[in-house]
Amino acid sequence: MRKILLKLSFCGTGYCGYQVQNNGITVQKCVQDAAEKIFGERPPVTGCSRTDSGVHAREFYCTLELSEKANVIPTDKIYAAMNSALPNDISVHSAEEKDGDFHPRYSVVYKEYEYLIWNNRIRDPFSEKLAFHYPKKLDIEAMNEAAQKFVGKHDFAGFMSSGSDVADTVREIKYFTVSGEAGGFVRFNVAADGFLYNMVRILSGTLIAVSEGKLTADSVPSLIESKDRSKAGATLPPHGLYLNKVVY
């Protein structure tokens, strides 16, 4: 068995998320289709994360498991072969041979997500599906102050949408920064050892609530403590969210 780790980026607009499902085209299905074309067999494809419908990835990893019978393509030629077989909104940046015990999901040390906001009273015609349009002036300083209160190891049970079956809701946020300027693009960048279902979109909605004066930085510790989803901010829409970095 040959295990190949692919580094991808994709625009999530046209996809029902990463993971194969019955009711729509997914990134995983496209990768599997492309791999079948070039390797002459349909390999198992395992991703580093299950991104939701409409969510983007600037950096995403998945493995292909090839049998002895697969067409032999030198590792440094795989990215170009895959790109020729994939749709234009998915790119393969590189390929690397990995040991059998490497797992694209469980071997992750930490991941960084970005939530991208177009913060202007006028919508941006070029980022309709690539950034969340928020027209009122954001308070960058207040949001950044609040973001720092989330850093560290906490039980984030209140920052998870229902429909998830995880038992352990403790996660460690390594960093959480707010950058950019009101009037242009504003970015929330958050890195952690793992994320709960919709966690980044809820954390982002909570920072918006801080900007709107509905919550304060000082109230964040008790908000986390409450483990009460209804006390946090709204779940922002998927099209502003990017998986930005994956560290193994």
Place this chain on the structure above:
Amino acid sequence: MRKILLKLSFCGTGYCGYQVQNNGITVQKCVQDAAEKIFGERPPVTGCSRTDSGVHAREFYCTLELSEKANVIPTDKIYAAMNSALPNDISVHSAEEKDGDFHPRYSVVYKEYEYLIWNNRIRDPFSEKLAFHYPKKLDIEAMNEAAQKFVGKHDFAGFMSSGSDVADTVREIKYFTVSGEAGGFVRFNVAADGFLYNMVRILSGTLIAVSEGKLTADSVPSLIESKDRSKAGATLPPHGLYLNKVVY
């Protein structure tokens, strides 16, 4: 008669250019439809330029000519009313009342276009329709040197696609710059008092030919002199082109 100048931006991907035509949806038609909704009459709409199918605009101007019978909307409220009636890939930034002798096309002093290139061996999934993908490493310095040879007043007859009926092909290029870095986005910015049909796309293709060593900066004056379309570079595709700035 009330003449209103609108400042727009639009993503050209979904449009058959600016100007109303029979075989597809145009930006002009959308502006007219939106104006009809909010003013209760369908006003004449005149644009600053006829952008081609797939071409974008970061700054574009058009006038609405309203009769006495049109709904009265204060000038500073028009942008918001128009935005609520327009599709999301067209934005109105502002509205301004103008004199009867102002003309959105003939009153232009100069315009600036940008040609945007994603210059990386790997395509960018997020700019498929927003930048031209050129995979080979561009020679920024050589292109910038060549661009300077185009600046000034010249007969650009060799830099025009057929299908245009203009008699005078002399135009004055005010500036022409190449910026960015190989590996990322590269921008050609060119300003002139007017442009011939496909002129920016042909100038851009000519700079690419310089980067490829097929032409040199020193050959530009004789290339212009020849007035021979076949000696210039290729016409690059429309989706990398932006009307960037319009100065009255």
